[in-house]
Amino acid sequence: MTRLSAYQRVVRQYAEIADSLLVYIEEAHPSDGWVSSDAPYQIPRHRCLEDRLRAARLLDVQGSAVAVDTMDNSSNSAYGAYFERLYILKDQRVVYQGGRGPEGYRLSELRDWLERYRSDVEGSKAVVLHV
Template identity: 60%
Template structure:
């Protein structure tokens, strides 16, 4: 949840230059699978889309300012973006401008913040936006 709060803070800071989107994918540490010792929620492996939607709502409660999308049960978004289990992206004009490392080790909000800081400085008043997908 700390990472989600950091992401939410980043989204609030750069709301003037980027659109942020959370994409909820397959649960990394389901309660009936590889359980994490610091899991904030008891979420079993998703058996259907309804399970995934219910779990995603918990994520939405942790980041109420960000729109939320939910991956399909065949994990199409996760596969397309290599997001297993968390990853940061910046997509601008249908092109990947920033691809963070795979989480948890490669999930670095500081790198994303640096990219957005540089982008914001380059804009210098010109209207433009980017979409950040997680």
């Protein structure tokens, strides 16, 4: 949850140039599976979409929309997001793909990309990105 707080700060910091969307995928450490001892919540394996929606509601993500992946994990499969991953989309194309989490998850890279983008659009008409 520490990274979620840091992600929320980035969302707020760049809200004027980037929309954000958090996609909740399958639970990495379900309470009835590979349990993590430091998990803030005990979430069992999702058996239906309502389970996944219920788990996603536990995330208090202010400033960012939250969506859930389908039960066949189509977003996770398409983007290779498991466990967590950061993307920036511009004009319906992936322009930034972070490494796979948790080791490859780098908010600093996301921030750097957004800073460069902000510098490029200063003084010109702003374009909204989807993060």
